[in-house]
Amino acid sequence: MLNDKKKTYVDQLEFIDDLQKLGISYHFEAEIDNILTSSYQKERTNVRESDLHATALEFRLFRQHGLNVSEDVFDDFMKKCGKFGSDDIYGFLSLYEASYLSTKSDTKLQKCIRPFATQQLRDFVDTHSNEDCGSCDMVEMVVETLDMPYYWRMRRLDTRRYIDVYGKRHNKNAVLVEFAKLDFNIVQAIHQEELKHVSSWWRETGLGKQLYFARDRIVENYFWTIGQIQEPQYGYVRQIMTKINALLTTIDDIYDIYGTLEELELFTSAFENWDVNRLDELPEYMRLCFLVVYNEVNSIGCDILRNKNINVIPFLKKSWTDVCKAYLVEAKWYKSGHKPNLEEYMQNAWISISAPTIFVHFYCVFSAQLSIKVLETLSEHQQNVVRSSASVFRLANDLVTSPDELARGDVCKSIQCYMSENGASEDKARSHVRQMINDLWDEMNYEKMAHSSSLLHHDFMETVINLARMSQCMYQYGDGHGSPKKAKIVDRVISIIFNPIPLD
Numbered sequence: 061m062l063n064d065k066k067k068t069y070v071d072q073l074e075f076i077d078d079l080q081k082l083g084i085s086y087h088f089e090a091e092i093d094n095i096l097t098s099s100y101q102k103e104r105t106n107v108r109e110s111d112l113h114a115t116a117l118e119f120r121l122f123r124q125h126g127l128n129v130s131e132d133v134f135d136d137f138m139k140k141c142g143k144f145g146s147d148d149i150y151g152f153l154s155l156y157e158a159s160y161l162s163t164k165s166d167t168k169l170q171k172c173i174r175p176f177a178t179q180q181l182r183d184f185v186d187t188h189s190n191e192d193c194g195s196c197d198m199v200e201m202v203v204e205t206l207d208m209p210y211y212w213r214m215r216r217l218d219t220r221r222y223i224d225v226y227g228k229r230h231n232k233n234a235v236l237v238e239f240a241k242l243d244f245n246i247v248q249a250i251h252q253e254e255l256k257h258v259s260s261w262w263r264e265t266g267l268g269k270q271l272y273f274a275r276d277r278i279v280e281n282y283f284w285t286i287g288q289i290q291e292p293q294y295g296y297v298r299q300i301m302t303k304i305n306a307l308l309t310t311i312d313d314i315y316d317i318y319g320t321l322e323e324l325e326l327f328t329s330a331f332e333n334w335d336v337n338r339l340d341e342l343p344e345y346m347r348l349c350f351l352v353v354y355n356e357v358n359s360i361g362c363d364i365l366r367n368k369n370i371n372v373i374p375f376l377k378k379s380w381t382d383v384c385k386a387y388l389v390e391a392k393w394y395k396s397g398h399k400p401n402l403e404e405y406m407q408n409a410w411i412s413i414s415a416p417t418i419f420v421h422f423y424c425v426f427s428a429q430l431s432i433k434v435l436e437t438l439s440e441h442q443q444n445v446v447r448s449s450a451s452v453f454r455l456a457n458d459l460v461t462s463p464d465e466l467a468r469g470d471v472c473k474s475i476q477c478y479m480s481e482n483g484a485s486e487d488k489a490r491s492h493v494r495q496m497i498n499d500l501w502d503e504m505n506y507e508k509m510a511h512s513s514s515l516l517h518h519d520f521m522e523t524v525i526n527l528a529r530m531s532q533c534m535y536q537y538g539d540g541h542g543s544p545k546k547a548k549i550v551d552r553v554i555s556i557i558f559n560p561i562p563l564d
């Protein structure tokens with residue numbers, strides 16, 4: 061089907077888009093890469109002459125693939141924007157989605173194209189929302205897109221939704237629908253087996269029982285890893301990263317809600333010294349936690365040394381030291397009543413959200429070939445895409461968790477820092493934080509376009525960006541990690557991990 065000569069160019073682009081949204085494009089990566097790369101090199105300007113949907117789709121697919129297309133391709137359409145008819149809603153939808161592939165240098169996409177497309181979609185919803193007609197499915201699709209653009213969504217969750225949407229189309233490909241459903245269920249069964257394994261590991265650590273005050277979230281911690289990398293062949297990566305996520309969650313709670321400042325300083329020193337012989341220096345409740353981290357990290361390091369012939373333990377150890385130091389900074393701020401400004405807060409908070417620690421471990425277990433130079437840049441926090449993804453994670457968390465975390469005894473978050481620094485209202489502060497998230501996405505897109513000059517392999521870079529997507533999924537309707545029932549995360553977890561798609 062991919063190489064069907066009867067397909068028009070636009071048909072081929074739509075087919076690739078469907079494969080990606082249905083979650084089965086990973087079976088055809090080489091073919092898709094060949095089609096998009098060769099099409100990009102041919103500069104098919106004829107597509108852009110009259111079809112807004114085709115132009116926007118081509119732009120989005122190319123940029124998703126790391127191919128740099130100028131925003132100028134939309135100039136002709138924007139010059140005659142007043143002449144568009146309301147029946148071109150599909151084109152507006154594609155234009156809106158394409159606008160989220162903007163970079164920090166794309167002023168037209170940010171200041172003109174996205175606001176224009178947004179207004180067209182809102183007008184469509186206002187006009188058709190009360191109609192009992194065939195446009196209802198389109199209204200629902202537009203509302204979902206305005207709530208969260210496709211490019212920002214957790215891939216696996218959107219696949220589950222899109223299989224249903226695509227299956228209702230009058231022009232659907234029945235073979236493709238069956239393939240997508242079977243593939244989803246097969247991968248889901250693999251995910252279930254992985255979750256059984258990490259759940260057993262978590263029980264054996266005893267941390268859930270001994271540290272009663274910490275969040276016991278092994279299912280949610282596994283769910284995060286599906287958001288980062290969902291394909292079935294990466295089960296080992298998901299299982300290791302679930303363990304890392306669970307340990308980070310536990311240690312975060314020790315710093316946030318339980319430990320005294322003196323105890324936390326001892327705990328931080330333990331990670332810095334990385335010496336199991338000094339366990340007796342720690343309070344009793346901290347000993348088991350440190351020992352589990354120590355054993356897991358050393359086990360990971362041994363596996364990597366054996367299979368990839370590089371000693372990564374110094375880098376892994378430093379990542380734990382760094383995150384604990386960042387946790388300690390926030391504990392000291394809270395205990396002393398210090399209110400940082402937004403810049404001071406973010407300098408520490410993008411590390412304390414734990415993303416740099418996650419990425420160092422992820423790189424080590426995911427990448428087939430490791431580079432000491434990449435490990436050094438990750439360890440020294442020199443990768444812009446990592447910092448941007450981590451900052452989105454932090455800010456998405458802040459938008460929904462700050463009231464609860466302040467109530468339980470935590471440092472001021474980005475919203476409160478901005479309000480205090482600028483004398484702003486909470487609404488204005490939230491608007492500013494949302495704009496920061498937009499700007500960080502532009503930064504990540506820029507780094508993705510420039511991947512040829514980056515030390516990071518494009519596959520690993522995509523998993524970094526996926527963490528930003530996953531954070532916006534987890535915190536879209538509330539604190540999905542801390543209070544999953546309230547934030548609709550339980551329903552999402554059930555649909556992704558536990559409920560298979562019924563087959564016709």
